[in-house]
Amino acid sequence: MHQPGLCVVAAIDGRRNCPTKRQAHLPSHPVTNIEDGLRSTSSVPRCHLHQACNIHLVRIKSSGVEQPSIHVVTMSSSKRHSMLPAVSNTGPRPPVNFSSSLTVADSAILVGTHSITIQSESVLHPRSKLESTNGSILIGRRCIIHERTHIGAVGNDDASGGVLLGDYVVVEVGSVIQAGGTEIGTDTVVGVRSRIGGGAVIGKNCTISPLTVVKPGEKIPDYTVVYSNGQRRTDRRGVADLKHKAQARQIDVLRRLIPNKAEKWLS
Numbered sequence: 001m002h003q004p005g006l007c008v009v010a011a012i013d014g015r016r017n018c019p020t021k022r023q024a025h026l027p028s029h030p031v032t033n034i035e036d037g038l039r040s041t042s043s044v045p046r047c048h049l050h051q052a053c054n055i056h057l058v059r060i061k062s063s064g065v066e067q068p069s070i071h072v073v074t075m076s077s078s079k080r081h082s083m084l085p086a087v088s089n090t091g092p093r094p095p096v097n098f099s100s101s102l103t104v105a106d107s108a109i110l111v112g113t114h115s116i117t118i119q120s121e122s123v124l125h126p127r128s129k130l131e132s133t134n135g136s137i138l139i140g141r142r143c144i145i146h147e148r149t150h151i152g153a154v155g156n157d158d159a160s161g162g163v164l165l166g167d168y169v170v171v172e173v174g175s176v177i178q179a180g181g182t183e184i185g186t187d188t189v190v191g192v193r194s195r196i197g198g199g200a201v202i203g204k205n206c207t208i209s210p211l212t213v214v215k216p217g218e219k220i221p222d223y224t225v226v227y228s229n230g231q232r233r234t235d236r237r238g239v240a241d242l243k244h245k246a247q248a249r250q251i252d253v254l255r256r257l258i259p260n261k262a263e264k265w266l267s
Helices: 240-257
Strands: 006-012 028-035 038-045 057-062 065-067 069-074 096-098 109-112 116-118 129-132 137-139 150-153 163-165 176-178 182-184 224-227 231-234
Touching: 129 137, 137 150, 150 163, 176 182
Parallel strands: 028 057, 096 116, 109 129, 116 137, 129 150, 137 163, 150 176, 163 182
Antiparallel strands: 006 069, 028 038, 057 065, 224 231
């Protein structure tokens, strides 16, 4: 995989060992040819992965024999930006109650007027958003709140009340949990881009499949899997202990990867 700022180039017989064949319309890398001490210049096409690189290749011949070589060149490049629109961070700064062992990414957003409490070893990914406009938010132990989630979103009915997440809850990418006395039970997974309506109560060990919509005020019993436009089944496999161990390992990795900026909300 090509990494920004790092270009690995092979120059053999004047050709580049490039991972793509689509080169005809792309700019070129300059090449310096040195043959028996005489210098000339030419060029070879860039691939689409290397358009941002400012690399210069050197090809050397001595007594008619070309010396194959691989050049690894590092250089500065602009910071990679998300293609998605920015998450809105407008609004008042909420009072917070943080455990000392949680992880809050620098670009996580916390807004609102009610308290936000996050318990030990939970992780807020970049661009996750907690909004306590309508009520307090409580996130339990070892929860994982993924990118571009919105917890405490204000619904159309503007119902009062906050959001409660039990221990070991996972809220996956792009999901929305509306405020209004909404509860998510321990060990529950809210799948990618799901939407939980205000006042819904989801039991323990539930799975809300991706793109599922849970209506406002809906009650979902423990051990329920919600899938395919509201269909339900029961899953009592009893794997909570295994899940806890796996989630603890995942959190340990995330804490190494995500710089913790929780202190900026405490100052």
